[in-house]
Amino acid sequence: MRAARIISTDGPRSVRIEEVAEPVAGPDEVLIDVEAAGANFPDVLMSKNQYQYKPELPFVLGGEVAGTVREAPAGWGFSPGDRVVAATTTGAFAATVAAPVHRVGLLPAAVDFVAGACLPLNYLTMSHALVRRGGLRKGETVLVHGAAGGIGTATIQLAQVLGARVISVVSTPEKAEFVRSLGCEEVVLADEFKDAVLALTSGAGVDIVVDPVGGDRFTDSLRCLAPLGRLLVIGFTAGEIPSVKVNRLLLNNIDVRGVGWGAYNAKHPEAFVQEWAQLVPLLSFTPPLHRTYPLEQAGEAVASLEERSVLGKVVVLPRQLS
Ligand SMILES: NC(=O)c1ccc[n+]([C@@H]2O[C@H](COP(=O)([O-])OP(=O)(O)OC[C@H]3O[C@@H](n4cnc5c(N)ncnc54)[C@H](OP(=O)(O)O)[C@@H]3O)[C@@H](O)[C@H]2O)c1
Missing domain, CATH: 3.90.180.10 (Medium-chain alcohol dehydrogenases, catalytic domain)
Known part of the structure; x- marks a missing residue:
């Protein structure tokens, strides 16, 4: 073959x-x-x-x-x-x-x-991330980096179907237009995302940040979290693995949570079948x-x-x- x-x-x-x-x-x-x-x-x-x-x-x-x-x-x-x-x-x-x-x-x-x-990869990763690791509740706000990519678009579609408000971060106006075509009206450019997100949420911040990008936007992502907010570490497409000063977590009552879907499934072989059964009824989107x-x-x-x-x-x- x-x-x-x-x-x-x-x-x-x-x-x-x-x-x-x-x-x-x-x-x-x-x-x-x-x-x-x-x-x-x-x-x-x-x-x-x-x-x-x-x-x-x-x-x-x-x-x-x-x-x-x-x-x-x-x-x-x-x-x-x-x-x-x-x-x-x-x-x-x-x-x-x-x-x-x-x-x-x-x-x-x-x-x-x-x-x-x-x-399989992006939607089951994001279901594991948003639900199991992030504890997403209906009505919460999710900020997603790299929103026009595979993980990003899976986040938009799943979070919307789970009843969340989604704010997308992208690098270009073309990507912003594309993300809007998926029904995500709130889109900000990566260069200026922190101030734009705080303005969109009237200073309150977001409940969950989904970060498949890493690099130098990490600290500003923490600054976008509302109290009890969770930053989900998904990947590092920007290349650099960020580090976190844990006093920021203490001062604002926020969490940084790792998401390793493959690692979780390797230890829980029953997980894929359960996650797939949960995803299928949500497939109102393409x-x-x-x-x-x-x-x-x-x-x-x-x-x-x-x-x-x-x-x-x-x-x-x-x-x-x-
Ligand atoms: N943790 C897990 O279980 C798990 C599972 C699957 C995938 N992942 C990880 O998730 C990440 C995203 O995967 P994906 O398949 O969604 O990738 P993708 O479709 O290529 O999307 C990645 C996005 O990252 C942004 N980006 C920023 N800097 C970049 C750079 N230097 N090079 C390329 N892209 C850059 C781009 O958006 P902008 O141009 O708008 O910034 C791009 O749309 C990867 O690191 C992957 O390994 C993790």
Whole structure:
């Protein structure tokens, strides 16, 4: 089968399209014919050996899929022909992938494969973040950085559906326009976000900050929190991992909370199935698609995330001929 492989960790454009052996499903794995695979920032990091999980070279890039079951172990409720999604960590940019059975969910008939491929990583991370880690309550205000990206758009759509007010932070007017098209009217530019957020909330601040960006905006994010507010640490697309002076937490009765969805699920194998069952009834929205790429351009798809040019999500179609 054809697959997009990392053979040297020189970044997304070092991806090679190669003919490789089809995976063989182990006793706890589902063999899935991949129709669509989501590209995510962790793929950028893995292509440069900068992610917390460091697969041995060579490896097939891509961490989430939507597709059709070819083989499944008994007792999990999956049969050949079922439409499913899965979180795979690697292996998704290929015609077929073997996914751990506890990280597979049935895809509702109303959701197409491309939309399905956008869901597992970002939407389950943000459900874990907002609900389990953030304790989001209806009527609270959520501030989200990198709002036009994959995690950002998942935050907007989920927080809105959970009854929150959302304020978005983006770097350009084009991204602001895009975020407004998702129904998030309150958008501020990153350069001036603290004062703008405090003005929008009449000085009260927000209940939750979702931060997938890190870097130098972290302290101003803490300054945007209302008393009992929570800052959710999701990632560091800006490159720098911020540090926190804990007196700020004491003085304002605020929390900084880490969110590691993969780490949580590794210790709680039952979590994916429960989280997927909670997400499906909320799917009154469609994840915003920037564009799809054929397998030959998988490296370009991932590079577009690093280049900060994506509005929403990019998806690789491993079975589409370019
Ligand atoms: N903790 C978890 O469990 C978990 C799960 C999934 C993903 N993540 C992490 O979440 C982060 C976001 O992932 P994603 O897939 O949503 O990424 P994405 O779609 O590429 O979006 C990231 C956003 O970050 C902003 N950004 C700021 N500085 C940037 C830079 N130097 N390079 C690129 N983007 C920059 C961009 O928005 P502006 O241009 O508007 O600033 C961009 O829209 C990553 O760090 C990823 O590893 C964490």
